[in-house]
Amino acid sequence: MSVVIDGETLTADQIVRVARPVTPHRYAEVTLADAARDRLVRTRAHIETRWMDDRAPLMYGFNTGVGQFKDRRISVADMAHYQRQLIKAHATGTGEPFEPDVVRAVMLLRANALAAGFSGPSVEVVDRLLAFLNEGLHPVIPSKGSVGASGDLAPLSYLAAALYGFGEAEIDYGGRRLSAPAAISAARLPAEFEPAAKDASALLNGSTVSLALGVLAAHDARRVVRAADIALAMSLEAMRGELAAFRVPVHRARPHPGQQQVAGNVLRLAGDSRRCSPAARQVVFPEENRASGQAPAPRVQDVYSIRCAPQVHGPARDALGYIDRVLEIESNAATDNPLIFETDEGYEVISGGNFHGQSPAQAMDLLAIALTDLGSISERRLARLLDPAMSLGLPRNLNAGPAGVNTGYANVQCSMSALVMENRTLSAPGSIDSIPGKGNAEDHVSNSAWCARKARTVVDNVEQIVSAEMLMAAQALALVEPLAREHPLGRGTRAAVEVIRDAIPPALDGDRWFHTEMATVLDLSRSGAIIDAVEGAVGPLE
Incomplete structure (x- = not known):
């Protein structure tokens, strides 16, 4: 299904469909809405007929320099050369290149921002962006160097350089890293593409890289929070916990929407479980001390x-x-400077600060904080699975082979604790940091690109932690299945365990190459296979 952009209605789901393959090696195609095209053409016609004149008023970045040179007029004769020089001057990025999904999201979001009609580029710029997307041309964009105002200037300059076929720019095409001219030629796109007035600054302005990272990270986080509820239910049943804490009256008494959704999900997953019943807690697990012969004390609460x-x-x-x-607002916002507005008398140019990335920066800091704590509580549960004193008698370290010769899953927990500690550092807010730049022309910046990059890392780390909890809970359930088979799992939990067990047999003979199992369960989580199986059994999770 194709995606049509108009600068006003782009959704996160559409961004993901364009950024990531809908089928192997095939992406959703993108087209420009007719109304948006007409708007761009009409605005551009006014620019060409009224303002391509050295007597036109000074308009920042259009016929002036930038930063400290904001009052230096650029002549019409120098306009094309100036656009190229502007791109070169900002190509100062460092670090490893962004992944293809980020680059594709950047191109789509920049095209959509321009399609809104407030930036005044030539329509050919938007067409060129969409042609790159549809042909699978992915500019090589260094991941570091943006401060999030005036937008993500450094990384976006590499995008602009690739669009215009600079010899210094590189493009990933078909898995090969080529010079921009070679890649454009291989894709059979026109090599000749000259920047016109305002085109370069329209491409460079705006925190679009920060936004692309944020949209993808938030999309993935939505999957992770559902997986975390599944992992919770699996651990709850592995340790024969109490379901009472998830009942509706408890959460109606403190009616935060998210809290109610999670409790509802757990009851949907494990509400019909017999593993959490008093009868199941009478079963003696391998390392539970029942020497007295007396029934265990009531659990009361977990x-x-x-x-x-x-x-x-x-x-x-x-x-x-x-x-x-x-992110929805940002995805359909005009973030260039200056902006061009249609009036009864024609068009008006206004310099402003919509390029500043503080909104996405703070949102990404919040995402990092929220997901860090989700990973932290997940790690505490998987740690409890290892200790018989805390798990109601599960085998120590979830080990099934001879103890000593085999260590069990203890170091899986250790590695996950390393990710928790990394996340705690990464969740320190970056949006409160600012270093003035460009001779104090930019005296307050958002740091949005760093906020988004670290949030994306936190989300990835937490998905690994939650996946490890599911892996270890599945192992725990397998180890006691012969003893507890009279007490079946809940339908949702059982569906999750079956998906994991289809790919990863339980470790019943001792230690294995746990790296493979950790990678496999992570793939099952990222692909949505576990969530799909669970929702097929109990209906959609909230």
Whole structure:
């Protein structure tokens, strides 16, 4: 299904469909809406007929220099040369290149921002962006160097250089890293493409790289929070916990939407479980001390990492609601400077600050904080699975082979704790940091690109932590299945375990190459296979 951009209605789902293959090696095609095209053409006609004159008033970045040279007029004769020089001057990025999905999201979002009609580029710029997307031309864009105002200037300059076929620019095409001219030629696109007045600054302005990273990270976070509820339910049943803490009256008494959604998900997953019943807790697990022959004391209530999970998972969902609203607005916003507005008398040019990335920066800081805590509580649950004193008698380290010769899953927990500690550092807010630049012309910046990059890393780390919890809970359930088979799991939990077990047999003979199992369960989570199976069994998770 193709995606039509108009500068006003682009959604996160559409961005993901364009950024990532809908089928292997095939992306959604993108076209420009007719109304948006007409708007661009009409605005551009006014620019060409009224303002391509050395007597026209000074308009920042259009017929003036930038930064400290904002009052230096650029003559019409120098306009094309100036556009090229502007791109070269900002190509100062460092670091590893962005992944293709980020680059594609950047191109789509920049095209959509221009399609809104407030930037005044030639329509050919938008067409060129869409041609790159549809032909699979992915400019090589260094990941570091933006401060998030005036937008993501450094990384976007590499995009602009690739569009115009600069010899210094590179493009990933068909898995090969080529010079921009070679890649454009291989894709059979026109090599000749000259920048016109305002085109370069229209491409460079705006925190579009920050936004692209943010949209993809928030989309992935939505998957992670649902997976976290599944992992929670699996651990709850592995440790034969109490379901009472998830009942409706508890959460109606403190009616945060996310908290209620999580509690509802757990009841949907495990509400029909017999593993959490008093009868199941009478079963003696391998390392449970029942020497007295007496029945175990009532559980009454579980530890915080289980009982308080809705109160911790829930705020992450509530945060995502706010983050999604910010990103939706940003995805259909004009973030250039100056902006061009149609009036009764013609057009008006206004210099402003819509390029400043503080809104996405703060949203990304919130995403990092919310997901960091989600990973932290998940790691505490998977750690409990290892200790018989805290798991109601599960085998130590979830080990099935001879102890000593085999260590079990202890170091899986250790690695996940390393990710938790990394996330705690990454969730320190970056949006409160600012270093003036360009001779104090930019005396306050947003740091949005760094905020988005670290949020994306946190989301990736948390998905690994949650996947490890599912892996270890599945192992725990397998180890006690012969003892507890009279007490079946809930339908949702059982569906998740079956997907994992189809790909990863339980470790019943001792240690294995756990790296492979961790990677496999992560793939099952990222592909949506576990969530799909669960929702097929119990209906959609909230």
